[in-house]
Amino acid sequence: MNDVPGPLDHKGRAIAVPAFRTLAWVDGTLKDEATRQAAIDLLDLYEASWSADTLWMRLASDIADQGTAQWDAAAARDWLEKAQEKPVTLRGNGAIVEALQAVGPPHLRIEQRDRRLIFEISVPPDAYEASFADGVITCLTRTPLFCAVQGLGFYIPDALLSLIRHMPQGFRRCRTAIEIPVETARTVLKRAETSHGTGIGAWRDFAEAQGGLPDIGWRSVISKTYRERLPPLADTTFDTDVIVEDINGFLVLTVGARSIWGDVKGHEDLSGYQSVAAYLSPVMAHIGVAQRSLFGAKDHTPEDRQSVADYLYRLLPETAETPGT
Incomplete structure (x- = not known):
């Protein structure tokens, strides 16, 4: 585009x-x-x-x-x-x-x-x-x-x-x-630990859920909090367009020289983004928490719940398994 x-x-x-x-x-x-x-x-x-x-x-x-x-x-x-x-x-x-x-x-x-x-x-x-x-x-x-x-x-x-x-x-x-x-993405990062914690209501009913990433970008920066749950980089092959860096202990993944819109009608190449999404899928936000917070409370209808899931997993390759709830 x-x-x-x-x-x-x-x-x-x-x-x-x-x-x-x-x-x-x-x-x-x-x-x-x-x-x-x-x-x-x-x-x-x-x-x-x-x-x-x-x-x-x-x-x-x-x-x-x-x-x-x-x-x-x-x-x-x-x-x-x-x-x-x-x-x-x-x-x-x-x-x-x-x-x-x-x-x-x-x-x-x-x-x-x-x-x-x-x-x-x-x-x-x-x-x-x-x-x-x-x-x-x-x-x-x-x-x-x-x-x-x-x-x-x-x-x-x-x-x-x-x-x-x-x-x-x-x-x-x-x-x-x-x-x-x-603002709304703050909720999914970490489980609310007290009755006054950020987004406590969104975490209710998900006893085993862990905090996760709210999104993926042209450039994604991931802390040790999440890196420990990811596969070793040595065992991972990214698309050739992906730049992998360690900056002050943070994993930084960048796709190409400049950000793109990922235009579906224009058939822009998404392979780099898809390889990053596949790698980060184990630490993406819990879908139930995301549906209650990322775009407001969107967990009341199947259509609303699906729209958040479609967004959160939009960059996963079609062959990838969608993370469970």
Whole structure:
């Protein structure tokens, strides 16, 4: 697919727009000096590339919400430098997208809750540089990641998150597109350990389930948490297009030189993605938990449950066995 696809919609109303996305989930907080510095470096990297297109920001904590203001990288940096382990939010957004009637890319999100961090950077899909994508991964692999995914996909703004149940949908044409929201995907990473744990309700009824990866991207970053459940790399043969790296103890799998949409009608080659999906299948999110969380509560009808399964396993080769529940 040479052209950027159009927005995803519901009843003619756009709900998500194309973007080059990086989503990351960290098992730690900004109280850790190395993690905080990595977050600041990520902010500086974003600022160097996207400051001119970022118009708005929001800074909030459990004790203060400064509301929406004009983008101010210095204020954002100061906010991060003072952050510890309590809930905090830093978000930067671009202009209002007419089709969405909401803010669109570029978008930066650094948010801390339940002693975990989430990161998202979503930028225009036809304007990112490879050096920027690489730099983002360099920063993230200096933190105690659970995992991260990077690649082309669809960004849904927070203001429209109530419409997430009308996704996923873009993957039926664009097989490699990342559609998950960074927020809802937190639930599948690790079993909720207390009655106040993240997504405790989603884990109920699945006593033997383990945490897993919420998605696969053009680039997938996997921590030791999941690597221990994967086959040895020495015994694995990937497609020739797949680049295998170890960065600071993280397994990083990249498919080709640049991200693609995986256009079904355009017959784009998905063999590299399929070999990565097959290798990572043992550590993908538990399907029952995913159906209750990734795109909202989509476990009430067979059609909803199937749509989440189709998305989660979209890149598995047709000959591969779909992971059980």
